[in-house]
Amino acid sequence: MNVELSRHDGDTRIPVIVLTGFLGAGKTTVLRQMLEQPGYADHAVLINEFGAVGIDQQVVTPISPDVVLLDSGCLCCQIRGELKEALVGMLDQRARGVIPRFRGMVIETSGLAEPTPILATMQADPLLSHQLRVARTVTVVDAINGLATSEACLDEERAIWWHQVAAADAILISKGDLDAEAAHRLRLLLQTRLPGVPVMMRVPGQGVPDFDDLAFGQADSGWPEAGAMRDDHVAVDRMGHASIDDASWRAAPVQGPGLPALVQSLVLTAVTPIDWTAFGVWLSALLHVHGRAILRVKGILDIGEPYPILINGVQHQIHAPMHLDAWPGQGRRSTLVLIVVGIDPADLCVSFQRFVHAEAMPMQLDG
Incomplete structure (x- = not known):
């Protein structure tokens, strides 16, 4: 684990939004709306296929076989x-002035792709990590098929869906207008399984949220609160929250009804x-032992500063861990x-x- 702390203040790297979601979730619709909004006019968008986004009528200048400039000012790269x-x-074309100096990027993933390799590519490569930073992973989830996919009989299909939602910094539920009850149940599932992740409904006829303004760690981003204290040491509520007030504690997360075990x-x-x-030390050992079984780790830590x-x-x-300027709610x-x-x-x-x-002593974790 990299323990070097950083701030985004003064960070000149280009922020990247990763847009992911399962097949048919509505990523293309969301992306198309993003391209139409002024806030993304100076962004570069990387997609898998030009035709799928329907940009034919928006093209002003074909810069290369893989890059076009849209009338909105957005660059689109296949x-x-x-x-x-x-x-x-x-990045090379940007540096040489071949294309405009875009200030942000959006990457749309394939519907059957996990976002982790994309995040790893930008983090592990020295050239990319020096110029790019992952600002946010946004997952689009289909209200009609989301619950069925989350409980799919095909293990691979279910695993991809859960990896996509677990990677999210924000979740956008699509097609909620077609089945309000299914959308409500899906939202409850996601809020229960992904505490602290904003879950939003996409409203037809309205633009998509400004994902750049969804600051991770803000007081309104849904950080979970612990329940009532129990046994003088631990609070455990129905969502499996545990609160520790000294070094003697125990906790047992609660499995919600009807949720994947x-x-x-x-x-x-x-x-x-x-x-x-x-x-x-603890987190590094945990990730080393359990690897892909740890879908998501996030936290706000008091380290005595x-x-x-x-x-x-x-x-x-x-x-890279970051300093925040204030404590959330x-x-x-x-x-x-x-x-x-x-x-x-x-x-x-x-x-x-x-x-x-342990007080900074290495620990043995059972595999």
Whole structure:
């Protein structure tokens, strides 16, 4: 785990929004609306196929076989081959003045793709990580088919869907106007399984939200609150939140009715400062042992400094931790969200309990 702290203040890297979602979820409709909004006029958009977005009537200037300039001012690049090559090509043309100096990028993934490899590509490659930063992963979920896909008989299909939603910094539910009840049940599922992730409804006839303004870690972004204290040490509510007020604690996340048994979320909150070095050791070991079974890690940590530290990661890819300028509505305490598949959350509770006692000593995690 990279424990070097950073801020986005003064960060000159180009922010990237990753737009993902399962087949038929409505990503193309959302992307088309984004292209029409003035806020994205100076963005570059990377897509898999020009025809699918319906940009034929918007093209002003074909810059190359793979890049066109739309009348909105947005650059559209068709990905042929590897994503890295497309990104490097766009950055090179931008630097040489072949294309306008776009200030942001949007990458649309394939409906059967997990976003993690895309995030890893931009993080692991020195050239890309020096010029690009992942600002946000937005997942579009279909209200009509979302619940069925989340419980699909085909393990691969279900796994892709859950990896897409677990990677989200924001979720946009589409087609809710066609089945309001299904949209409500899907929203409840997502809010229960993904605590702290904004879940929004797409309203036909209205533009899509300004995803650039959805600041991760803000007070209104849905950070979970712990329930009533129990046993003088732990609070556990119906969503599986656990609150720790000293080093002696236990917790058991609660499985909601009708939800997939393999995918569970655990929210830990600690009211005393966390040792940053010890936390880095614990998280690195956790990701090393469990790998892809840790779908999502995010948290706001009190490490004994005036302001909190924000961590955010998908599977084994952890973004550079950031300083926040203020504490969110939860107040001054550490909140850690883990979304896991096929792991007993009680084991994670025990592991974290050992970390609380460890004081930066390495720990043995059971595989």
